[in-house]
Amino acid sequence: MLISYNWLQELENNGLSPAELAEKLTSAGLTVEGIDERTDDFIFDIDLTSNRPDCLSHLGVSREVRAAAASDLIVEPHPQEFRESANSSLVKIEAADLCHRFTSRIIKNVKIGPSPDWLKNRLESLGERSINNVADITNYVMLELGQPMHAFDLSKLAQNRIVVRRAKTGETIKTLDEVERKLDDSMLAICDAEKPVAVAGIMGGFDSSISEATTDVLLEVAYFDRASIRATSRTLNLATEASYRFERGVDIENLKRASDRATGLIIELAGGDAAEFVDVYPRRFEAKLIRSNDLSSSVKRLTGLDVSDKEIERILTALGIESRSDEGERVYIAPSWRHDIEIEEDLVEEVARIVGYDKIEDRIPPATSSGSYQPWELRKKSLRQTLANHGFDEAISYSFIDTKHDEVFDLIPGLVDDSITDKFISLRDSIIEGSTRMRPTLLPGLVDAVRVNFNQQNRDLKLFEIGKVFAASRSETGLPTERELLAIAMTGSEMLAEKAFAVRPLDFYDLKGAVEIALDAINIGPLEFQAADCKHLEKGKSASVALDGRVVGYLGFLNSEIAARYKFKQPVMVAELDLQTLLEASETQVFYQPLPKFPAIVRDVSLLINRKVSFFDIKTAIRSKNFELLKKIEYVDVYEGKGVADDERSLTVRLIYRSSERTLLEEEVETVHQKVLTHLGETCNARLRF
Amino acid sequence: MIEQIAKLEKIREAFNQEFERFLDFDANRTFFSLTDAELLKKELSDFRIKKTGKKSEIAGLNRFIGQVEQEHRAEFGKMIQSLSSDVLHAIDSVEKKLDEFILNSKIERERLDVTLPGRRPRVGHLHPITLLRQKIEDIFVSLGYAIEDDREIETDYYNFDALNIPEGHPARESQDTFYTTDGFALRSQTSTVQIRAMERRGAPLRIIAPGRVFRRDTPDMTHTPMFHQIEGLCVDKGITMAHLKGTVHEWLRRLFGKDTEIRLRPSYFPFTEPSAEFDFSCFKCGGTGIFENDRCRPCKGSGWIELGGSGMVHPNVLRACNVDPTVYSGFAFGFGLERMCSLMYSLDDIRLMFENDVRFLDQFR
């Protein structure tokens, strides 16, 4: 809102400099964002909160100054009053729920022409275009008193009548901006005997507007229902200075004064005579009453400020909030221009903001309890830090994704309830093109991030994201399932810091390692990895991860179909884990194992096995027999290639034999070892390579 | 003894002549390589044996002492000793220099370039939002607050009604809120968490709610349809705006330094009464508005940075959570993490926050 310093001084001569005034206003909550120094004036740009439409005028701002500057010099404009007329057949309100008051003044024999310079200049310095004397006066009074108004050419109104009613669906009106607008029955229209002549409170009609030929004017000054103006303005996508004020609320008790002020100015500047005035006021204003038995102590209770009863009285009176005593209580009367004052706390704010928030002390509440993180925050912190230490950058992606990712990814088991037809959560509309799906997986976000980085020539990437995914649920409230997941994406080579050349290409075991590191960091394990086919992963290069037999995620190479869609020219690996379930699982407990007293005997064996036989199979086979003395099986190496058949690989494992009672002899170990090898031959068809 | 002295002088003469090439090293050492020096040292060592050994000419001079007149023998002996010591001294001196040269050359030969990068894995970086959130959480946990988060998709009740934004309220009708096709709202502020926490924990309570929120803003330099907020809530007997001011001041001081000042400006929010926006003195220019003789960027030259909203919890909100507003009062405050991040790092486009470009992510620690 632009406010003229000179105009304020005319209304309230307080002797404050522009800078002092700006400081007072800002401190009272009317933040002065800038002061534009003109040749003969200062224009303040004031940022108003939506609850203060009363300050959308110079009168309103001057009231604030009066309270904040503790001056009582206000000179409220008291216009010449014009006679009322008894003939009310001129105006009829058919929709009293949407039009609470309507006044109409007829001014005859005016001469339309340009405005005098003082008026032009004042309007222009406040960002308003000068049109003609009558239109300019309506704008001027709006800026002065906050009341929007509209002037009709009386001769253009059929039967010289006004009917305030809901528009009929299908009716149209060409508004002042020369746009043909379709109205419907949700909208309030100002009509003549036949047709709409204005969209109430928003914009007048083109055909009935003031022109140079106009001699008789009908001046409308009214109060419309705030919600109705807001809705119509939205529907028509038409916001004006009038609608801005009406939808926030104007002063219903101020209509006569505003009308008189404009009438006086019209007669002064455009000539003419004041004729009939009609005031239809079907919904009388009822002031809100606020009871308080001790406002001073309420101010103290909420703000800590000590403000005397006398000072409170002064502030509230300056703001127009009168009070009286009633059965030992004070009753405060909210003024008709203050739609935002309803309860005692509102009065406390009035007092506090005028006294100044800078007078409020700085105190820390006494400690009563110890602080705490979210239940799993410290473990998640460790998880994040561990991944970062291993080269992973943390990504954060939008929670809404494109529906084109539907059915492309296998989701975390248990997330989606397949018995629900619409198993995903959708938005009614999107802000980012196509992104109406609340993500059921983090992977599309991470794969997008990989693409973004590829486009920047970054080809060695390690990324992770922790975030919520969503799915429909049959819960009592109907609220969707939300579950926190961890996703990882990696591609390219292992890199050293500050070294341009790669150490080695990343492979599946780097991805698996990352998953293991992550779960180690939250003290969960051991995990079971099994070869598993997965919709979004390459066959033969993917696995499921399970904890205590429950699958909690998948990892592997992104399949070539998805990779092709993204035009990826190098393999990308992804993993997604149900972090929430993992965090809910019990943490690994540590039990001390006594240190071995006797030395171990170690045998490394290279086994030729079919590629379908896994290390897991070998371990399981050995464990199933519970061989005496065999304490541990460790992985050494895998060899594939020359000297080994295509469908085979050579797996070297270390078998560790130990007794807790004595030092073993080579011979007794050899006996067991041979049994182990024979067993592996029988169960896994494993042969010694050497 | 003249004859013997002549012999001695001849030997000295001969030594000086032969020794010249070793002296040459001393004068022209820059032309010598390590190999040259090592060779020379070997030669010098041979030369030393030759000149000072038992079979050397100098040693041989002792045989002539007998030929010298009795009264001059002592003198001649001294002359031999003097020659011998001169020779040894000359050789020692060059040898020492050679040793030094060899040692230095060897050090040079193995000299490391200590400015090459240390061998370490490339480390990753946490997202700036995570880093800032963790920092702020740490501060508030130390101030006795519990960190809380809750649902991101909410009912209108938690997103609006309980926050004193009844149906028909402009804030509710505004086009800011995302809705699911089932009619649920993506929470537009983390105040929803405050409501749920108050319902669950009752009063008194102190919580901080960090989390994702959603508003229907088209992405531009300063807006994204998703961002992160931190909200604080303190409800107890006797809580006033002075506690709000003190708390906001304290955590901003801990984050930006002890000289940080704050100010509250009257404002309007449906869920607080009285309401205030809070600003803090610019961390870059120290509140002067001028940085390096130029208008300071983060505060736009005003010396103050607008950070967030706050106020005393509206009695309707307390009542909605079954907290008696005549017994308890509370303050609440909230601000956006993306905005704070962009201020702290002079970031001019916050869309970068969710693009996950590693050139961006790698800059924060």
Ligand SMILES: [Zn+2]
């Ligand atoms: Zn600054």
